[in-house]
Amino acid sequence: MAIELTRADVLGFRVRAQQLDRTAGTLADTAVLDLGVQDTGADAARWALAVRGVDVAPDEPGLATVWTVRGAPHVYRRADLPGMAAATAPFSDADAGRRIYDASKPLKAAGIPNLAALDAVAAAMRSIVPAPTVKGEMSRQLTAVLPEPYLRYCRPCDAVHVHEMPFRLAALRAGLELQPGTSPPVLQPIPGFAVADAVPERLDVVRAYLRLFGPAIPKHVAGYLDAPVADVTAHWPDDVVEVTVAGERRWALAADADRMGAGPAATTRLLGPFDPYLQLRDRPLLVVDPVRAKDLWRALGRPGAVLVDGEVAGTWRPRKAGKRLTVVVEPWRDLSGAREAIGAQAQRLAAVRGAELAAVDVPG
Secondary structure, three states, X not given: OOEEEOHHHHHHHHHHHOOXXXXXXXXXXXXXXXXXXXXXXXXXXXXXXXXXXXXXXOOXXXXXXXXXXXXXXXXXXXXXXXXXXXXXXXXXXXHHHHHOHHHHHHHHHOOOOHHHHHHHHHHHHHHHOOOOEEHHHHHHHHHHHOOHHHEEEEOOOOEEEEOHHHHHHHHOOOOEEEOOOOOOOEEEEOOOOOOOOXXXXXXXXXXXXXXXXXXXXXXXXXXXXXXXXXXHHHOOOOOEEEEEEOOEEEEEEHHHHHXXXXXXXXXXXXXXXXXXXXXXXXXXXXXXXXXXXXXXXXXXXXXXXXXXXXXEEEEEEEEEEOOEEEEEEEEOOOOHXXXXXXXXXXXXXXXXXXXXXXXEEOOO
16 A cells, blocks of 8 residues: 655655755765755855755865766766766667757767767767866867767857767766866866766665655656656666655655655755755645746746745845845745744855855845
8 A cells, every 4th residue: 555645744855865954964974965966056066065064165075076967067976976977877879869959860860879979979078188178178179070960050159069968968978077166167087087887776866866856756757867757767666665645656765665754844944046955856846836936946047945844935046245145035935933044044155155144135
């Protein structure tokens, strides 16, 4: 018989699984690093770690930034990079074609398999980057050595470039990481790198999604990875149990099932726009109101989320003038009881960004 869970049970489980209820931790025991922390925006990954009790310097040697899931920059433990390269690789040629979007069409027309194309781009990148290289220079050199099916005309630049997604998804296969904080990005070789022969269970992306965002269905994981549902289903773990959430059938790892009925987790956090907690693919479960969801997950200029006891209770934006930082909150409900905790979070954010907290604006 399926385990019955409430929405509050699921949100509470995810808060605890993602360690948003703790005050201190280490890189080694930070669960979200098993799946990766997206580093989009100012100090995004550092702040995501800070709200989980881990303060790191911008050049923390134990971390590395690489392009992986959805072609976005993600931060991982440096020691995990070989395993993550294997874990985040496409499951199949069809999966690779889906992940590289429109780049697949000219490759198919030329009779080039998508996985072979990624390997070819990776080999070319590896030969081009013996030392730190700016992305634009890397692209220029790649364009000179790769044949036409790999290239596209870029209207904004009025130039021919390598397709963007193969470029990004081949970089880790080539053993390249991003220098933290560089814009435009600078790529450099990862010392002693080789892709792992097998995926460590801890880093398996399907299992990690279930650990952090469970209970879920294959469609949720496929959306997170930009992979076909069929490929995710083929890699679905055997050790799962069926649960229901508001009558909907889902699955959770058997090892987590006993921890899913504990209800809400008491905590207040200012989450960055791309925080792992907001990367779920069942967004209506977290934000029921579609108008508010559209604002929170807008394509450009996303706000952060004010998380109170697992619920998104409002949005926030930073306003920086010189070294002074103001945090402006747009509440979705009365936040007077959380005002002190929000202020403490804002103070910590200012410290991470090397700024002085000027004010915290919480209307109401």
